Amino acid sequence: MAKEWFRLTAHEIRDAVLGGAVSAEEVTRSFLSRIEQVDSKVCAYVDVWRDAAISRAREIDARIRKEGFRGALAGVPISIKDVLCTKQGYTTCCSKILRGYRSPFDATVVERLWEAGAIFLGKTNMDEFAMGSSTENSAVQLTRNPWNLDYVPGGSSGGSAASVAADEAACSLGSDTGGSIRQPAACCGCVGLKPTYGRVSRYGLVAFASSLDQIGPFTKDVEDCALMLGTIAGRDPRDSTSVDLPVPDYCQALNKDIKGLRVGMPREYFTEALGGEVREKIEEAIRSLEKLGAEVVEVRLPHTEYAIAVYYIICTAEASANLARFDGVRYGYRSPRATDMRQMYHLSRSEGFGPEVRRRIILGTYVLSSGYYDAYYLKAQKVRSLIRQDFVKAFEMCDVIVTPTSPTPAFRIGEKTDDPLQMYLSDIYTISVNLAAIPGLSMPCGFTKGGLPVGLQLLGKHFDEMTLLRVADAYEKNRGFDIGHPPIN
Amino acid sequence: MPKLTVKDVEYVAELAHLTLDGATKERLAQELGSILEYMDKLNELDTSQVEPMMHALEMTNIFRCDEVQPSLSRDVALQNAPKTDGEYFLVPKILDTE
Amino acid sequence: MDYEAVIGLEVHVELNTNSKMFCGCSTTFHAPPNTCVCPVCLGMPGVLPAINRKAVEYGIAVGLVLNCTISKWSKMDRKNYFYPDLAKNYQISQYDLPLAYGGWLDVEVDGRTKRIGITRAHLEEDTARNTHTLGGGDSGVDFNRSGVPLLEIVTEPDIRSAQEAYAYLTLLKQILSYLGVSDCNMEEGSLRAEANVSVRRVGDPKLGVKTEIKNVASFSGTYKAIEYEIARQISVLSRGESVVQETRGWDPDRGITVSQRSKESAHDYRYFPEPDLVPIAVNDEWVEKIRASLPELPRARKQRFVTQYSLSEYDAGVLTTTRAMAEYFEETVRAGAPPKPAANWIMGDLQALLTESKQEISSCRIAPSDLAEMIILIEKGTISGKIAKDLLPEMFATGSPPDKLIKEKNLVQLSDISELESIAREVIAANPGPAADYRAGKTKALGFLVGQLMKATQGRANPKLANELLIKELNKIS
Numbered sequence A: 001m002a003k004e005w006f007r008l009t010a011h012e013i014r015d016a017v018l019g020g021a022v023s024a025e026e027v028t029r030s031f032l033s034r035i036e037q038v039d040s041k042v043c044a045y046v047d048v049w050r051d052a053a054i055s056r057a058r059e060i061d062a063r064i065r066k067e068g069f070r071g072a073l074a075g076v077p078i079s080i081k082d083v084l085c086t087k088q089g090y091t092t093c094c095s096k097i098l099r100g101y102r103s104p105f106d107a108t109v110v111e112r113l114w115e116a117g118a119i120f121l122g123k124t125n126m127d128e129f130a131m132g133s134s135t136e137n138s139a140v141q142l143t144r145n146p147w148n149l150d151y152v153p154g155g156s157s158g159g160s161a162a163s164v165a166a167d168e169a170a171c172s173l174g175s176d177t178g179g180s181i182r183q184p185a186a187c188c189g190c191v192g193l194k195p196t197y198g199r200v201s202r203y204g205l206v207a208f209a210s211s212l213d214q215i216g217p218f219t220k221d222v223e224d225c226a227l228m229l230g231t232i233a234g235r236d237p238r239d240s241t242s243v244d245l246p247v248p249d250y251c252q253a254l255n256k257d258i259k260g261l262r263v264g265m266p267r268e269y270f271t272e273a274l275g276g277e278v279r280e281k282i283e284e285a286i287r288s289l290e291k292l293g294a295e296v297v298e299v300r301l302p303h304t305e306y307a308i309a310v311y312y313i314i315c316t317a318e319a320s321a322n323l324a325r326f327d328g329v330r331y332g333y334r335s336p337r338a339t340d341m342r343q344m345y346h347l348s349r350s351e352g353f354g355p356e357v358r359r360r361i362i363l364g365t366y367v368l369s370s371g372y373y374d375a376y377y378l379k380a381q382k383v384r385s386l387i388r389q390d391f392v393k394a395f396e397m398c399d400v401i402v403t404p405t406s407p408t409p410a411f412r413i414g415e416k417t418d419d420p421l422q423m424y425l426s427d428i429y430t431i432s433v434n435l436a437a438i439p440g441l442s443m444p445c446g447f448t449k450g451g452l453p454v455g456l457q458l459l460g461k462h463f464d465e466m467t468l469l470r471v472a473d474a475y476e477k478n479r480g481f482d483i484g485h486p487p488i489n
Numbered sequence B: 001m002p003k004l005t006v007k008d009v010e011y012v013a014e015l016a017h018l019t020l021d022g023a024t025k026e027r028l029a030q031e032l033g034s035i036l037e038y039m040d041k042l043n044e045l046d047t048s049q050v051e052p053m054m055h056a057l058e059m060t061n062i063f064r065c066d067e068v069q070p071s072l073s074r075d076v077a078l079q080n081a082p083k084t085d086g087e088y089f090l091v092p093k094i095l096d097t098e
Numbered sequence C: 001m002d003y004e005a006v007i008g009l010e011v012h013v014e015l016n017t018n019s020k021m022f023c024g025c026s027t028t029f030h031a032p033p034n035t036c037v038c039p040v041c042l043g044m045p046g047v048l049p050a051i052n053r054k055a056v057e058y059g060i061a062v063g064l065v066l067n068c069t070i071s072k073w074s075k076m077d078r079k080n081y082f083y084p085d086l087a088k089n090y091q092i093s094q095y096d097l098p099l100a101y102g103g104w105l106d107v108e109v110d111g112r113t114k115r116i117g118i119t120r121a122h123l124e125e126d127t128a129r130n131t132h133t134l135g136g137g138d139s140g141v142d143f144n145r146s147g148v149p150l151l152e153i154v155t156e157p158d159i160r161s162a163q164e165a166y167a168y169l170t171l172l173k174q175i176l177s178y179l180g181v182s183d184c185n186m187e188e189g190s191l192r193a194e195a196n197v198s199v200r201r202v203g204d205p206k207l208g209v210k211t212e213i214k215n216v217a218s219f220s221g222t223y224k225a226i227e228y229e230i231a232r233q234i235s236v237l238s239r240g241e242s243v244v245q246e247t248r249g250w251d252p253d254r255g256i257t258v259s260q261r262s263k264e265s266a267h268d269y270r271y272f273p274e275p276d277l278v279p280i281a282v283n284d285e286w287v288e289k290i291r292a293s294l295p296e297l298p299r300a301r302k303q304r305f306v307t308q309y310s311l312s313e314y315d316a317g318v319l320t321t322t323r324a325m326a327e328y329f330e331e332t333v334r335a336g337a338p339p340k341p342a343a344n345w346i347m348g349d350l351q352a353l354l355t356e357s358k359q360e361i362s363s364c365r366i367a368p369s370d371l372a373e374m375i376i377l378i379e380k381g382t383i384s385g386k387i388a389k390d391l392l393p394e395m396f397a398t399g400s401p402p403d404k405l406i407k408e409k410n411l412v413q414l415s416d417i418s419e420l421e422s423i424a425r426e427v428i429a430a431n432p433g434p435a436a437d438y439r440a441g442k443t444k445a446l447g448f449l450v451g452q453l454m455k456a457t458q459g460r461a462n463p464k465l466a467n468e469l470l471i472k473e474l475n476k477i478s
C-alpha cells in the first residue's frame, strides 16, 4: 500500500520532498486520491484543480532536480478559501453573484505561497462572502465536519478547516473578519491563526469588512502555522494597510520554554455563561500552561459586552460599500429579466446575493444613512477605541491572553437558530480580537464526550505573533493527547 | 414604536439597490429592529471624550510613486462582462433622469 | 424690485499625473476604450487602492496658490452611490477633512478687484465615460478615465454675476496651467465647472433657493447659462412663484437651462472613512518644499515684465497669458533680442502663424534663440523688416535658423551705396514719367520709384538708404 503522505504535516512533506524521500508529484497524487475518497462526504472543496496540481508538482520536482530549488513549502499541497483571488479556476466567494468569475490576478498571499513552492489543490467552500459561522450560507454546497459528518465545520472558512482536518490538504488559507479562521479551526480541530491587522497583505482578498479582514493559515500543527505565517507576512505596496515591519523567523518561536510567561485570563470571558465541556477543557489547558511554568493572572476587558454591537455596526457598514460593486456591469451575475438600468441593479443584486448577505447590506446601509451615522457608526468607532485600549492595558499585565475560541463546540447541521442576533452572540470570543487588530490563534485542547474538538484561543500583543506561537508550540508538545485523524464514515 | 419600520427598510433597500418582497421586508424590519435595539446598548457609554478608531492601525502617508504600470489587455478586462461589444461594457440605455 | 444673484462654483480638475489616483494605469487621452484599465480602476473583487503621491502634491500646490490652509491631517472617504460609470459604486473622495480649505482668489472685473473665497479643495477619483451612441438599446462604458485623479475646488457663494464667474474660471484655468498640474482641456473634460445659482432681493441677508447647473462644455457656456438662469429665477420670483431646488442642464442649441429632475432625489451618500487607505499627514516641511517649487504665477510675472522689460501693461498681459508664451518671450530676450521688438514679433506675426496653423507655442518649430537672432539681424540692418516678415514663415515652416535661410535665399540687405546709386539711376532712367512728376513737385511719385527699386532688388535694398539715394539722384539736375 502506498504511504499515506496526506497524513503528514507541511514541514514533514517539505523535508521529505527536499530530502528526496518522495516526489512532489507522488505527494500531490496522494492528496488528490484522498480528496477523491473523502470529499464526496466532507464537501470541503468547491473546485479541485487536479491537472494543474499535478503539472505544478512536476514543475517543482524538476526545479528541485535542476536548480536545487529549496522553497520553504516545496511540494506542499495547499487549499485556498474561495474568497482569495486566483488566476487558476474561479473566484466566487461561494455566491451566485460571482458564479463563473475569473480573476485576472493572484492574491499577494497566493503569489507568496507559489514562490515558496506550494502546490494548490483547489478552492474551498465558505459562507457566502464570508458572512456566517457554519458555512451553511454557501450558495454552492454544505460542508460537513470531518469529526462528525452531521455537524457543521464552523465558518466562514469551513471548507478550509475541513480540508485540513480531513487530510485533504496539508494547509489552507482562510480569512478572518470576526473569527472566520479561528472558529472553524476550533470546530475541526486544527490550528488557525488570524495575524495582527496589517501583518499580511489583503490584496486579492475579496473584502467583507476592510478594517477587520485578515488572511491567515489553517495547519495541522503549530510549526506549520509558523512556516505559513513566515511565508505570507510582510509589506505589500498594493495594500496600503500592510505594515512595513521586518518579518521575523517565526520558527524561532518553536521548542522554547514558557517559564515565567504571564498568561492572562479575562474575567469577562470566564463568567457563569461559559459552562460545560468547553470550560473544562480550557481550564485543563490553562493548568497545563501553569505546569510548564507560566504564571496565570486575571486581566480585565471591561468593554467586552459592547463588542458584538460594535462589530456588527462596523462590519455591516463596510460590507454595504464593499459589496456595492457587484452590480452586473463589469462582471458577475446580471439578471436576465433586467430591461432597464434600475432593474439591472435591483434584480441582479437581489437574485445574486443570498439572504444573510442581503440582511447585512441592509443593516450596514441603515447605520450609515443620513441621520444615523453619528448614533451608530461613529459611536461604534469610539467604542472600538475603548475595546482596543482594554487590550493594550491588559497586555501590560500579561504576555498572552487565553480564552475559549467559541462558547460551544460545532453544532448540528441545520440546528442553527433562525434568530440572527443569537447567531451573532456566539462570536463573542473572536470578534474583539478583530476590533482590537491583535493576533489570535486557535488550537485544539481536547474533545467533547461526543468526539467534537474544542478550541483554545491565544491572543497576543500587536505584531507579537512570536510569543503566541511560542506558547502554542509549548502547549501542543505537552498537552498530553494526540489530535489524531477523524474517522470520516 | 418599532425600532425599524417597513418604510425604513424600503428606503434603505432603495439606497442599497435591492428589491425585497413584502414578507422579507416585514421580517427584516423585525429582525434588524431587534438588532438595532441591542446596539442601543452602546448608549450606556459616555464617549464624548473618546476619539473614534477610524483605522485599524496608526499609520499615515502610505503612497505610491507616479509610475505607469502595464494595464490589462482589453480582452482580459472584458472577459467577465455580462454584456460587451468587444470594446465597451454594455448596460441598458442610461437615461439622464436616472 | 431689485434682485441680486448669489453664485458659487465647483470646478473639477483632472490632474495630469502620469498614472491614475489609485493604480498604475496611464492617464493618457485618446486611448481606445477600456485599454487603460486594470483590476483596481475596474473595481474588481479583491483589489485595494494605493494613493499616488504626485496627486497629493499637486493638490497641495493648488491649495497654496489659492491661499488655502493645507490640512495637517486629512483622509479619504467613501461616497456611496450607484451609477454605471462608478466602478466600485462608491467614489473615493474627501468628506470632512479636505486637503486644503479657507482660501481666496482675487479676480479683475471691469478694472475692479473682487475677492472670491475658496471653501475647499479636495482629492477624489474621476469616473468612467458613458457612450449612448453605439446604437441598439445599450449604453457603453469606457473605464479609461475611471480613477484619474481629480481635484474639486469649491468657492464660497461670493460671486454676484456671470461676468465674475467667467473671470474667476479664466483666472483659475490660467493659474492651473501655470502650475502645470492639469491640461485644463475643457473639450477632453479635464476641467469642468458647475454653478450653484440663486437670486434674492438686494439687501436680503437670506439666500434664495438655488439650482445647480451641470454639463456645461465651456466657460462661455457657463457664462451664458448663469445669465440665463439668473434671468429665469428673477422672472419666476417676480411672478410670485418660487424657485425649485434642482439640477439643471445647459442646452447650448436653445440657449436655455433645462430641468434634470432626478428620480433618486434623496442623495444620501453615506460617507465614511476609507478603511483601505491611511490618513494623509502634511507637515510644514513638506508644504514649504512644495511652496519653494511653485512657479511664478501670471500676475507676478506680468508685473515683472512691466518693470523689468518696460513693456506696457497690455503687452505684459498678453505675453503672460500662458506660461509657455511667457517662457518663450523670456528665452528670446535672454538670447539677446531687445524686449519690445521681441514682444511685437511674438504677439504679432508669430501668434498669427500659430493661430493659422492651430499650434501651441510650446510646439513652435522656431527656437526662441533663432527668433532672437532674426531680431538682432534687423536691428543691425543685415536684413530689412520687410524681409523678416517673409523670413519668419520660412523659419516657422522649416525650423531652420535665420542665417541659413538668409544665405540660401540671398536675403542680405543691400546697403552698398555705389551699387544702390547705380540701381537708382537705372530706375529713374526706366521711369522718365514719374521722375519728371517728382521733379515737378509731385513728391508722391517717389513712392512708386522706391517700389520699383525694391522690386529690382527683390526687396533686399535697405529702404531708408534707397529713399535717400533716389531723392539725391532725382535732385541731381540732368
Ligand SMILES: [Zn+2]
Pocket: C020, C023, C024, C025, C036, C037, C038, C039, C040, C041, C042, C147
Ligand atoms: Zn488601473
